[in-house]
Amino acid sequence: xxxxxxxxxxxxxxxxxxLALSAPAAAERVPEGPYFGAGGGLNLNDSGDLDSGxxxxxxxxxxxxxxxxxxxxAFGNGVRTEIEGGYRQNWVDxxxxxxxxxxxxxxxxxVNALYDFETHSPFTPYVGVGLGAAVxxxxxxxxxxxxxxxxxxxxxxxxxxxxxGYDVAENLAITADYRFFHVIDPDHVLSDGDGGGPSDxxxxxxxxxxxxxxxxxxxxxxxxSPAPTPEPMDEPPPAVPTSYLVFFGFDSATxxxxxxxxxxxxxxxxxxxxxxxxxxxxxxxxxxxSKYNLILSxxxxxxxxxxxxxxxVPLGDIAVFAKxxxxxxxxxxxxxxxxxxxxxxxxxx
Numbered sequence: 001x002x003x004x005x006x007x008x009x010x011x012x013x014x015x016x017x018x019l020a021l022s023a024p025a026a027a028e029r030v031p032e033g034p035y036f037g038a039g040g041g042l043n044l045n046d047s048g049d050l051d052s053g054x055x056x057x058x059x060x061x062x063x064x065x066x067x068x069x070x071x072x073x074a075f076g077n078g079v080r081t082e083i084e085g086g087y088r089q090n091w092v093d094x095x096x097x098x099x100x101x102x103x104x105x106x107x108x109x110x111v112n113a114l115y116d117f118e119t120h121s122p123f124t125p126y127v128g129v130g131l132g133a134a135v136x137x138x139x140x141x142x143x144x145x146x147x148x149x150x151x152x153x154x155x156x157x158x159x160x161x162x163x164x165g166y167d168v169a170e171n172l173a174i175t176a177d178y179r180f181f182h183v184i185d186p187d188h189v190l191s192d193g194d195g196g197g198p199s200d201x202x203x204x205x206x207x208x209x210x211x212x213x214x215x216x217x218x219x220x221x222x223x224x225s226p227a228p229t230p231e232p233m234d235e236p237p238p239a240v241p242t243s244y245l246v247f248f249g250f251d252s253a254t255x256x257x258x259x260x261x262x263x264x265x266x267x268x269x270x271x272x273x274x275x276x277x278x279x280x281x282x283x284x285x286x287x288x289x290s291k292y293n294l295i296l297s298x299x300x301x302x303x304x305x306x307x308x309x310x311x312x313v314p315l316g317d318i319a320v321f322a323k324x325x326x327x328x329x330x331x332x333x334x335x336x337x338x339x340x341x342x343x344x345x346x347x348x349x
Contacts, residue, residue: 030116030124031171031216032076039175039210040067045090045104046203050138052149057096059138061104064090066206070112074216078118084110084130088181088204092140092149100147102140106183106202108157109133116165124173128161134183136202155183155202171214179206240269244346246304250337251288253299255307263304266346267311277349278313280304281321285341286334294324304344 043066050059065088072082089105114128134157140149163177183202244266246259255263270276282301284293301320309315328341 030074030080030165030173030212031214031218032074033214033216034071034073035080035082035212035214035216037070037072037082037175037210037212038068039208040065041206041208042066043088043090044205044207046205047104047201048203050095050149052095052147055096059095059104060093061090062093064088064104066204066208068208068210072112072114074116074214076216078116080114080116082112082114084108084112084132086110088206092138095140095142095147095149098142098145098147100140100142100145100149102138102149104136104138104140106134106136106204108135108181108183110157110159112159112161114161122167124165124167126161126163126165126177128163130157130159130161132157134202136183153202155185157181157183165212170218171216173212173214175208175210175212177208177210179204179208181206240273240348242348246300246344246346247339248300248342248344250339250342251296252342253296253303255303259304260307263307263346264311266348267308267313270308270313270317270348273348276317278308278318279321279345279347279349280308280318281323281345281347283323283327283329283341283343283345284325285336285338286325286328286332287337290325294322297324298322300342300344304346308346 043064045061045064047059047061049056066086067088068084068086070082070084072080074080085108087105087107089103092100092102092104094100110130110132112128112130114126116124116126119125133154135152135154137152138149141147159179159181161177161179163175165173165175167173181204185201244262246255246262248254248259249256266278270278280301282297282299282304284297284300286293288296298320301322305315305318305320308318325341328338329343330338330340332338332341
């Protein structure tokens with residue numbers, strides 16, 4: 001039975017070490033800094049034989065309990081180390097088939113190394129190994145059968161840990177883990193010669209629940225950079241009208257106040273759009289002789305040209321035309337007076 005237990009020890013240790021060494025780098029789940037943990041649970045003893053008076057017999061125990069406390073430091077990359085102390089106890093049921101009443105217990109102190117796996121969720125699996133020492137005690141008897149098991153032994157201890165943490169708050173987690181705990185070759189340092197103890201091993205399977213509080217500050221996610229504010233785009237200038245109509249009184253080439261305003265607007269827009277060609281074309285209605293009307297239309301066009309020049313439009317940018325009564329805006333019979341035809345057209349090209 002002892003050989004089987006040692007094979008299980010070697011196999012479990014190899015698996016845990018392999019997982020820890022092959023684990024990819026990950027962000028920490030336990031915040032960088034110190035932490036404290038405490039917990040307890042069930043302890044299943046699988047020690048095998050116990051020697052008493054030079055006789056080795058199978059020691060049967062009932063399900064027991066364990067209490068654990070640890071203080072450690074997380075390095076911020078998934079790795080953490082801790083010092084752990086604990087106590088475990090099982091009630092003795094029989095020794096070599098003979099019923100006995102008492103306890104088998106152990107105090108231990110361990111140095112553990114653990115690795116947390118990043119899952120980007122509140123759940124954090126972890127594995128670990130520990131090395132230390134344990135003080136193992138047995139205190140059981142059957143007076144009627146003359147059996148008195150009473151001894152305390154010290155031995156080298158190690159353990160393998162597989163567990164899961166669940167974050168319930170920013171710095172607080174619930175833990176649940178399985179521990180394979182083994183004490184190798186305890187020395188009979190307090191034996192009185194009549195007592196007995198585990199012949200060469202003390203082996204346990206432990207299932208524990210606990211709480212872990214981290215004192216470090218959890219890493220904060222990087223604040224998202226605000227989207228750059230788009231620079232306001234220059235609004236395109238409003239479209240400049242390219243055609244203007246200036247109207248005149250009957251048989252007149254004098255600019256009215258309304259006509260002056262229209263010509264000034266055309267001059268301002270022409271200067272706004274930059275160098276351009278301006279066509280100024282005079283017209284009349286069909287009242288009066290056509291030759292007279294041609295001259296009148298030329299006079300009207302010249303009046304508009306003079307006003308444009310006065311408003312800063314270069315003379316070289318202006319082309320003047322006279323149409324007389326040939327191109328009426330509103331067709332009429334000869335001799336008809338029509339105000340819409342007494343006009344000058346300004347075109348910006």
